[in-house]
Amino acid sequence: MDIGILGSLAVRDRGVSITPTAPKPRQVLALLALHADQVVTVGTLTEELWGAAPPRSARPTLQTYILQLRELIACALRQGDGGEEGQRRAKEVLLTVPGGYLLRSGQGVSDLREFERLAGLGYRAMDAEDYPGAAARLSESLALWTGPALADVHAGVHLETEIRRLEESRLCALDQRIEADLRLGRHRELLAELTVLVSRYPAHESLCGQYMLALHRSGRRGEALNAYQQLRVRLVRQLGLEPSAALAKLQRSILMSGPAGAPAPAAGRLTPVG
Numbered sequence: 611m612d613i614g615i616l617g618s619l620a621v622r623d624r625g626v627s628i629t630p631t632a633p634k635p636r637q638v639l640a641l642l643a644l645h646a647d648q649v650v651t652v653g654t655l656t657e658e659l660w661g662a663a664p665p666r667s668a669r670p671t672l673q674t675y676i677l678q679l680r681e682l683i684a685c686a687l688r689q690g691d692g693g694e695e696g697q698r699r700a701k702e703v704l705l706t707v708p709g710g711y712l713l714r715s716g717q718g719v720s721d722l723r724e725f726e727r728l729a730g731l732g733y734r735a736m737d738a739e740d741y742p743g744a745a746a747r748l749s750e751s752l753a754l755w756t757g758p759a760l761a762d763v764h765a766g767v768h769l770e771t772e773i774r775r776l777e778e779s780r781l782c783a784l785d786q787r788i789e790a791d792l793r794l795g796r797h798r799e800l801l802a803e804l805t806v807l808v809s810r811y812p813a814h815e816s817l818c819g820q821y822m823l824a825l826h827r828s829g830r831r832g833e834a835l836n837a838y839q840q841l842r843v844r845l846v847r848q849l850g851l852e853p854s855a856a857l858a859k860l861q862r863s864i865l866m867s868g869p870a871g872a873p874a875p876a877a878g879r880l881t882p883v884g
Contacts, residue, residue, distance in 0.1 A: 748783050
């Protein structure tokens with residue numbers, strides 16, 4: 611079974627889609643696919659679908675959604691086998707287990723698992739100071755994202771939490787990939803991307819620091835200092851907070867470096883400019 615989470619929900623068995631169009635069965639499948647090969651409890655599914663006050667009919671309705679998913683799986687099995695269901699049955703793919711349900715992924719591909727594998731390789735390359743390798747692996751991991759995670763699924767309390775977690779994982783990989791590119795002297799190539807990112811995440815200090823370094827290394831010291839001031843004003847007004855000590859130290863380093871500026875270290879650690 612192939613599972614796509616990092617964008618629109620796409621679940622296929624033997625190349626045949628088993629993704630329902632109805633919102634609530636789609637929501638059930640999304641949670642099961644996100645936790646493929648793990649038990650998702652009835653309580654978790656119920657809370658996801660109906661919140662803290664489920665109707666009396668919640669359990670039989672959930673069972674109906676599970677039956678609908680199994681019908682889609684059985685159809686995929688028949689098509690994949692040229693009309694024969696084969697050795698597997700739908701109940702062997704979407705299992706009823708004590709307390710809940712489990713979706714078996716088999717030997718299929720999960721974009722989430724592949725993202726986590728590639729990002730892990732990238733982080734280890736960063737630790738080993740293999741910046742070309744880190745940039746390559748992290749770029750591969752980020753290329754798996756085709757949009758916001760589960761972009762076409764209505765999210766309840768559990769999916770909302772998971773979506774936030776996934777977005778944070780994506781931002782961490784992005785942060786490290788940009789740091790690797792900065793280590794490789796690609797500051798000019800990064801400017802357009804970072805301009806978009808600091809606009810999208812205006813209070814993200816690490817991205818602001820990377821933007822400041824890319825600007826400074828490109829001979830745009832005044833714009834780098836202005837980026838810091840804009841962030842500071844935003845943080846003070848919205849949160850009543852000053853920028854972190856590390857970012858303030860970076861700002862002072864750029865301020866003291868002079869208009870030409872020396873090549874700066876990577877932004878991810880917010881190390882002062884030479």
